[in-house]
Amino acid sequence: MSDVNNEALEQAPIKLVMNQLPAIDVPFESPLHHVELAKIAEHGESQGGVVFRELSLGLLTLRCTPNAEQATSIEAILGVALPSKPLTSVSSASGELTVMWISPDEWLLQVPQDKAFELETRFFAEVGGHYSLVNVSGGNTVFELSGEDVVKVLKKSTPIDFHDSEFPVGKVVSSVFAKSGATICRTAEQSYQLVVRRSFADYLWLWLQDASKEYGLTVTC
Amino acid sequence: MFHIFCPHCGEYREEEEFHAKGEAHIARPLDPDACSDEEWGEFLYFRKNPRGIHHELWVHAAGCRKFFNITRNTQTYEILEVYKLGETPSVVAE
Structure with a gap:
């Protein structure tokens, strides 16, 4: 017979959350690690019209689909x-957390990498009812594109309208991007964030290099 | 190209972001075990192919990934109405 106490498990359902960062000394490997962005940042162009990070x-x-109770506890956690x-x-007042609308029942939460596990743990401890929260950090990466020619590069890549009247700061859209897809958020006047699939990171990096060639591409770290 | 209004995102997007999923309002028989072969065959395989007003199911595949219905004129390609699942279309063929 198993010595697991099923009754106790049923009474207090345990939600298993795994920290995707196993330890501080285990380095996080970017999907673009082979590109060596730090070297390009040091030796590459510095006056480009497009800045990549x-x-x-x-x-x-x-x-x-939060009910009133869930909405209250979620707001208490996120701020x-x-x-x-x-x-x-x-974005939260500290700017540490950003919540993006993805669909009527889906949101993307962005936090500093080392805060994701803490947030996830708090959610399962404090929010009850039916919902799903999944850490997708490992499957995605975030590109930040800025600079005076950034919109020209975006226009080559996606059918979204980037005119100021249609795409104000803070707007977030999911769309096709090159032959892949991306969630695009305008974070400042001339700064956009692209949340892309990890497996497409290399392809999109090559695409962005080509698309920004005529304006010059600066890489920062 | 279609310029399609997504009722969930609340704005027009290019057709590239969407996928057509065929005829809308196909109800699955409530008790499949009690269906005749003919009824089940109708449900699975037989679709309308009208010339004129047609209700279609579409999905905003690259955007919010939600399904919704479009009433479209198959002759002129004009999109007459967009409505969410569960809603009743106001434009119908006579």
Whole structure:
């Protein structure tokens, strides 16, 4: 007979959350590690019209249709309410956390990489009811594109309208991007964040190099 | 190219982001075991192919990944209405 106490398990369901960063001394490997962005940043062009930076962020996908109770506890954890208006994003006062609207029952939470596990743990401890929260940091990476010619490069890659009247700061869209897909968020006047699939990171890096060739591409770290 | 209004995102997007999923409003028989072969065959395989107004199921595949319905004129390609699942179309063929 098993000595696992099933009754106790049923009474207090344990939600297993694994820290995707096993230890501080285990380095996180970027999907673009082979590109050696740090070397390009040091020796490459410095006056380009497009500035590329890869961000290492913790990404969590939240799926739920929050009831009043869940909405309250989620807001208590995040410090901001989930944006219910389509295609919008909100950031916490410290700027540490960004919540992006993905679909009517889905949000993407962005936090510093080492905070993802803490946030996930808090969610399962404090939010009850039916919902799903998954750490998707390992499957995605974030590119930050900025510079005065950034919109020209984006226009080559996706059919989205980037005119100021259509795409204000804070707007977030998911769309096709080159032959892949991306979630694009405008973070500042001339700065956009692209959340892309890890497996497409290399392809998109090659695409962005080609698309920004005529404006000059600066890599920063 | 179609310029399609996604009722979930609340804005127009290019057709490239969407996939057509065939005829809308196909109800699965409530008790499949009690269906005749003919009824089950109708449900699985037989679709309308009208000239004129047609209700279609589409998915915003690259965007919010939600399904919705489109009423479209198959002759002129004009999109007459977009509505969410569960809603009743206001434009129907006579």
